[in-house]
Amino acid sequence: MNDLAKRAADNLRLVREKKPLVHNITNYVVMNYTANALLAMGASPVMAHAQNEVEEMVSLAGSLVQNIGTLTDDWIASMISAGKKANQLGKPVILDPVGSGATTLRTNSAKKIINETKLSVIRGNASEILSLRDENSATKGVDSLHSVDEAADTASSLAKELNTTLAVTGVVDLVTDGARVIRVLNGHKLMEFVTGTGCTATTAIGAFLAVDKDPVTAAATALAYFGLAGEKAALKATAPGSFMIAMLDALYEITPEVLEKESRFTI
Amino acid sequence: MNDLAKRAADNLRLVREKKPLVHNITNYVVMNYTANALLAMGASPVMAHAQNEVEEMVSLAGSLVQNIGTLTDDWIASMISAGKKANQLGKPVILDPVGSGATTLRTNSAKKIINETKLSVIRGNASEILSLRDENSATKGVDSLHSVDEAADTASSLAKELNTTLAVTGVVDLVTDGARVIRVLNGHKLMEFVTGTGCTATTAIGAFLAVDKDPVTAAATALAYFGLAGEKAALKATAPGSFMIAMLDALYEITPEVLEKESRFTI
Amino acid sequence: MNDLAKRAADNLRLVREKKPLVHNITNYVVMNYTANALLAMGASPVMAHAQNEVEEMVSLAGSLVQNIGTLTDDWIASMISAGKKANQLGKPVILDPVGSGATTLRTNSAKKIINETKLSVIRGNASEILSLRDENSATKGVDSLHSVDEAADTASSLAKELNTTLAVTGVVDLVTDGARVIRVLNGHKLMEFVTGTGCTATTAIGAFLAVDKDPVTAAATALAYFGLAGEKAALKATAPGSFMIAMLDALYEITPEVLEKESRFTI
Numbered sequence: 187m188n189d190l191a192k193r194a195a196d197n198l199r200l201v202r203e204k205k206p207l208v209h210n211i212t213n214y215v216v217m218n219y220t221a222n223a224l225l226a227m228g229a230s231p232v233m234a235h236a237q238n239e240v241e242e243m244v245s246l247a248g249s250l251v252q253n254i255g256t257l258t259d260d261w262i263a264s265m266i267s268a269g270k271k272a273n274q275l276g277k278p279v280i281l282d283p284v285g286s287g288a289t290t291l292r293t294n295s296a297k298k299i300i301n302e303t304k305l306s307v308i309r310g311n312a313s314e315i316l317s318l319r320d321e322n323s324a325t326k327g328v329d330s331l332h333s334v335d336e337a338a339d340t341a342s343s344l345a346k347e348l349n350t351t352l353a354v355t356g357v358v359d360l361v362t363d364g365a366r367v368i369r370v371l372n373g374h375k376l377m378e379f380v381t382g383t384g385c386t387a388t389t390a391i392g393a394f395l396a397v398d399k400d401p402v403t404a405a406a407t408a409l410a411y412f413g414l415a416g417e418k419a420a421l422k423a424t425a426p427g428s429f430m431i432a433m434l435d436a437l438y439e440i441t442p443e444v445l446e447k448e449s450r451f452t453i
Numbered sequence: 454m455n456d457l458a459k460r461a462a463d464n465l466r467l468v469r470e471k472k473p474l475v476h477n478i479t480n481y482v483v484m485n486y487t488a489n490a491l492l493a494m495g496a497s498p499v500m501a502h503a504q505n506e507v508e509e510m511v512s513l514a515g516s517l518v519q520n521i522g523t524l525t526d527d528w529i530a531s532m533i534s535a536g537k538k539a540n541q542l543g544k545p546v547i548l549d550p551v552g553s554g555a556t557t558l559r560t561n562s563a564k565k566i567i568n569e570t571k572l573s574v575i576r577g578n579a580s581e582i583l584s585l586r587d588e589n590s591a592t593k594g595v596d597s598l599h600s601v602d603e604a605a606d607t608a609s610s611l612a613k614e615l616n617t618t619l620a621v622t623g624v625v626d627l628v629t630d631g632a633r634v635i636r637v638l639n640g641h642k643l644m645e646f647v648t649g650t651g652c653t654a655t656t657a658i659g660a661f662l663a664v665d666k667d668p669v670t671a672a673a674t675a676l677a678y679f680g681l682a683g684e685k686a687a688l689k690a691t692a693p694g695s696f697m698i699a700m701l702d703a704l705y706e707i708t709p710e711v712l713e714k715e716s717r718f719t720i
Numbered sequence: 721m722n723d724l725a726k727r728a729a730d731n732l733r734l735v736r737e738k739k740p741l742v743h744n745i746t747n748y749v750v751m752n753y754t755a756n757a758l759l760a761m762g763a764s765p766v767m768a769h770a771q772n773e774v775e776e777m778v779s780l781a782g783s784l785v786q787n788i789g790t791l792t793d794d795w796i797a798s799m800i801s802a803g804k805k806a807n808q809l810g811k812p813v814i815l816d817p818v819g820s821g822a823t824t825l826r827t828n829s830a831k832k833i834i835n836e837t838k839l840s841v842i843r844g845n846a847s848e849i850l851s852l853r854d855e856n857s858a859t860k861g862v863d864s865l866h867s868v869d870e871a872a873d874t875a876s877s878l879a880k881e882l883n884t885t886l887a888v889t890g891v892v893d894l895v896t897d898g899a900r901v902i903r904v905l906n907g908h909k910l911m912e913f914v915t916g917t918g919c920t921a922t923t924a925i926g927a928f929l930a931v932d933k934d935p936v937t938a939a940a941t942a943l944a945y946f947g948l949a950g951e952k953a954a955l956k957a958t959a960p961g962s963f964m965i966a967m968l969d970a971l972y973e974i975t976p977e978v979l980e981k982e983s984r985f986t987i
Contacts, residue, residue, distance in 0.1 A: 215484045215500050217749045221915035226960050233749050236792040239825040258503040291506040381488035426493050427701025434961025482751045482767050525770040558773040648755035693760050694968025
């Protein structure tokens, strides 16, 4: 655990030193919030989705974040082009399969991205992650119908099957590559009342992947940092509007030292 | 009036209990704010606009919110597909004809949606609503050039003509289905300085329509709740940035009991 | 300097009196923030990008703001249509070439807009502005690699070459039409931690251009106003989330008198 806490601090320090460019192909709802979160963390955000630009843009980036929250076929095509280019260049890619399981388009698009590109990490709620396995799951919008505990064993075997690292977020977050399993305990219940906290957690992982080549530790430490920002925000705000602003403040204010001391993991 | 205040409290209670999924096909400017407003109310937002997804998504939803604020022809086509599916399934649909009357595309698109689908409620400012009748109105962007009072008689006859419920918002909000007329007095002048307060009022009506089958009471009580959130926010904030955040807080903090006591209607 | 400070106050007064409609064809990330900023200033925002609407919409507007932050070819085509119409009608147009120099699509699109339409002002960071001259500049996302000082002489000659006014923003902002040079000293370092502050500065210039026919004074005074809002926000907030909200408050709260007293220019 101490190793992970130290790794979290190191990763945050590296993000602030290197200010990695994080290329996002993400949904309209969260673009502003995730860009602000990346800046608050110390990273450098860019949003670009044009077919005739994404390969060049991802070449400049430290990592690629893909999110299907407001998908159309042409955006998925751009994600696949960008993902293939990132793969060629050895840059890490993370997918947020928002609402996978809820509609055929979302489930099929997530699976298409998974099949055609190599992903370092997939982050979703338990229902979204479970939907990547079979089509019997029916998510209620982007909310989870299954607990993190239900998903744990499945996640581990699914991670092996898909040859990636899965980050299943909920009250407790679970990160696994099929061999290692890390649980992240940081977080706060008000985060559910802010749109795009899941998407922004994904982006935080994207920033950490740009400085930490191990997807398991990058994902777990980013989720600890993001969850801790929720805890800090809850010390200042008791309702979702002021809470979402306080979270941006906290992402900026949390030092590597505080993160090392207050991040909470179990294996 | 007491009946309406009680209905407002009941509707808010039901939204928080049932957490209805509200499917939004809305404009880019307000997507984040309306999603956060729906979460703060206790509802569950989803934004989805792809032609090959909207019918399946609306099937999962409690109501459909359509907003032409940043329209293009393909988004209008998606709105019509989603609206027809919602009609088949008996799910309520609400239209926000943003800027109708200002440009030909907006006026024609609003009329096309009205002609091809059955709407439970149309919410707009007086000028937008008036533009649905004839093309002589010229709105200045999305602002109103006509008072609510001017629009009252017209709204009532237009509601009959269009066989829908109209919610005309302004200093005083007017809700009418041609037979009944309710005026909602809640609100605050700082709301005009926050982009998308009209759009978010529409979304609030969408959430209430998912739990209240009567479009007139759903619209009137949602507008009272939303206006009261403005009043509560104004107790904490005197400028638009902090006001818009305080409104999200207020949507979360207002209890059914407070809403019953402080909602203000006249007939 | 006193003349400029007085001009700043007059421009702000005129924006609040005339409430000009500012037509934005801008990026998804900043749409909400720039719309809120325009409302806070006292102007009236509209966002519209459809090919079959932009000419009609810009005819209703006091100025046109173009921003290539999340560009695709069809949006660029809309910008050119809208720009040509604005030119015909004598309405001022401002371009924000976000990320020009970073990718071929951005550089080429910015140059295409510059070649095919007449721009009153182009606002960018030094790297973006420099990229309009030759293709050897490589920006890191939307961040600047070159100082404002490096860019000063180039900007002046480039302004002449392009026959426009350039507003090069950074720690100190530089405004030049090739003949006159004004430096604006207002601003705060936390502005770098909020996404779209550059884009919003552009929009502020758009609002001022609607009431001030001289692009040099319109740009310089708008930047002083916007920078002063950053200074005022920093009195209330020490982290980027609360700072970005405090900036909206400050745009609303700054009076013409305060702006006259606290705007800082050098020539």
